[in-house]
Amino acid sequence: MLAELERLYQQALSELDAVTDAQALQAWRVRHLGRKAPLMQAFGRMREVPAEERPRVGRRINELRDALQQAYEAKAEALRQAELARALQEERLDVTLPGRPRPYGRLHPTTRTIREIVRIFQSMGFQVFTSREVETDEYNFQLLNIPPHHPARDMQDTFYVATPGVQADETPPVVLRTHTSPGQIHAMRRYAAQDPDNPPPIRVVLPGMVFRYEQITTRSEIQFTQVEGLAVGRHITFSDLKGTLTEWARRMFGPQVRTRFRPSYFPFTEPSVEMDVECFLCGGQGCPVCKYTGWLEVLGAGMVHPVVLRNGGYDPERYSGFAFGMGPERITMLRHGIQDIRHFWRNDARFLEQF
Ligand code: PHE
DSSP, rough: OOHHHHHHHHHHHHHHHOSSSSHHHHHHHHHHHSSSSSHHHHGGGGGGGGGGHHHHHHHHHHHHHHHHHHHHHHHHHHHHHHHHHHHHHHHHOOOOSOOOOOOOOOOOOHHHHHHHHHHHHHHTTTTTTTOOSSEEEHHTTTTOOOOOTTTTGGGGGEEEOOOOOOOOOGSSOEEEEESSHHHHHHHHHHHHHOOOOOOOOOOEEEEEEEEEEOOOOSSSSEEEEEEEEEEEEETTOOOHHHHHHHHHHHHHHHHTTEEEEEEEEETTEEEEEEEEEOTTTTEEEEEETTTSSSSEEEEEEEEOHHHHHHHTTOOTTTTTEEEEEEEEHHHHHHHOOOOOOOHHHHHHHHTTOOO
């Protein structure tokens, strides 16, 4: 029996010598150390051994099993080392090679400008209010004090939305909004609904897309964005308008920038103004961008017209407010000296990559 055990042991060792990979090693382990391995089965055959020899044989089986277990572990470690050496050799990494650049996305220049504008007003306590791009003629015009045949409609040529099979004069006309100003009515009505007798004060900015049925040129597009602003409350005056917009211009264009207000006309504000900022390209000296005037027009504004306040649910005897509207594309063009507004929709990576 002892001689047989020695033979099994030697056999296992020589087989282990021939093992060269992890898979073969596991097979070897099952064969020689597993439950059905001949050496392990030897325990069950102790009955064949004369009683006085059993302790010696038993001890020897244990010794051989432990020796095989150790040989197995040594082999496993040797295989790991060999694999590591191979990997270091074959999968060598050249750390001096240049990295692989990853292309990364960026925001559209208009989006960046809108976010900048909105962030400044948010820091002054304005909230963002968004409303729909498709409006009724009533919201886009009439509630803003622009009646059906008012000449001011010519300022904003309009896309009408047709309902197939329905005569245009049978349904209230639906339009793509020509400006974000209808959002003023939506905002006022939403706030006024909270407490119709004592409507709460409002400070909102309304960024969004607008549409005009115009010839596309280097200076005008049929689709562009606006950021509208509206403040309504007790005792809001024209100096609040001037102070708010002047502070916005300083934060947007730099603390030194000068502003000026010129009288203008919008049906939904009275009085109405346009705000210019000193040309930041030439510092007011005169250049092609400011057409040698030294000033750049950046927005329209005014005190909310009493009719508009009333349409929004605010009693013009008790409340006043100011509103403004600006064009992010135009501001982006001025800041970066972009000559052609059509770049904004051209989706040309050579343009977009610069922002
Ligand atoms: N809605 C005007 C436009 O599109 C801008 C404006 C908004 C003017 C609010 C005054 C007050 O030209």
